[in-house]
Amino acid sequence: DADVTQTPRNRITKTGKRIMLECSQTKGHDRMYWYRQDPGLGLRLIYYSFDVKDINKGEISDGYSVSRQAQAKFSLSLESAIPNQTALYFCATSSAGAASPLHFGNGTRLTVT
Amino acid sequence: TQLLEQSPQFLSIQEGENLTVYCNSSSVFSSLQWYRQEPGEGPVLLVTVVTGGEVKKLKRLTFQFGDARKDSSLHITAAQTGDTGLYLCAGLNSNSGYALNFGKGTSLLVTP
Numbered sequence: 674d675a676d677v678t679q680t681p682r683n684r685i686t687k688t689g690k691r692i693m694l695e696c697s698q699t700k701g702h703d704r705m706y707w708y709r710q711d712p713g714l715g716l717r718l719i720y721y722s723f724d725v726k727d728i729n730k731g732e733i734s735d736g737y738s739v740s741r742q743a744q745a746k747f748s749l750s751l752e753s754a755i756p757n758q759t760a761l762y763f764c765a766t767s768s769a770g771a772a773s774p775l776h777f778g779n780g781t782r783l784t785v786t
Numbered sequence: 787t788q789l790l791e792q793s794p795q796f797l798s799i800q801e802g803e804n805l806t807v808y809c810n811s812s813s814v815f816s817s818l819q820w821y822r823q824e825p826g827e828g829p830v831l832l833v834t835v836v837t838g839g840e841v842k843k844l845k846r847l848t849f850q851f852g853d854a855r856k857d858s859s860l861h862i863t864a865a866q867t868g869d870t871g872l873y874l875c876a877g878l879n880s881n882s883g884y885a886l887n888f889g890k891g892t893s894l895l896v897t898p
Contacts, residue, residue: 677828706885713795714890715874715888715889715890716874716876716888717888718886729885731885763828771817771878772819772834772836772878774819774831774834775819775821775829775831775876775886777829778828779826779827779828780826780828
């Protein structure tokens with residue numbers, strides 16, 4: 674089983690709909706992240722959480738919200754989806770420590786029509 | 787603002803050739819990581835460099851961190867088709883807070 678699991682793997686939704694992407698991990702890491710990947714733009718940070726009571730905005734948080742339900746669960750919500758939120762979304766985890774590597778899930782491909 | 791600039795953006799070479807990918811910034815990084823991503827999967831860590839001037843080798847891959855900790859390079863010797871993928875550098879500095887800032891990536895295609 675994957676250490677970092679994202680659901681769903683693919684999702685097509687319509688403009689204006691609310692949608693939630695979920696992430697769970699079995700690595701026991703305190704830190705969790707949501708990134709979005711677009712062709713030619715690389716990975717950009719949306720939100721991150723260093724423990725259950727900690728939530729921080731990344732560079733592109735507008736239009737998104739997150740919830741850290743437990744150490745192992747971190748969900749990303751789009752309150753009212755718009756087409757330019759079409760992208761590949763990745764959840765990642767890491768242990769504490771400045772040089773700790775990120776462990777990524779396999780991504781959720783979201784299409785907003 | 788993209789703190790890390792990667793070049794080239796795309797690279798297509800034949801098996802057996804050597805190549806170098808660059809990751810540059812005007813900012814100083816306390817550490818820098820290289821990841822490789824294959825289609826349909828998340829990025830996977832290759833190496834972390836933390837000391838200016840540091841060189842690390844991973845089989846045919848050689849990673850170097852610049853003396854001033856503002857740049858890094860990845861050199862692949864005798865590329866193989868299995869090296870095909872997206873190579874991403876990511877760094878940690880005061881501007882990025884406590885989360886990694888990624889470059890846009892170099893897409894490498896190695897053909898037989």
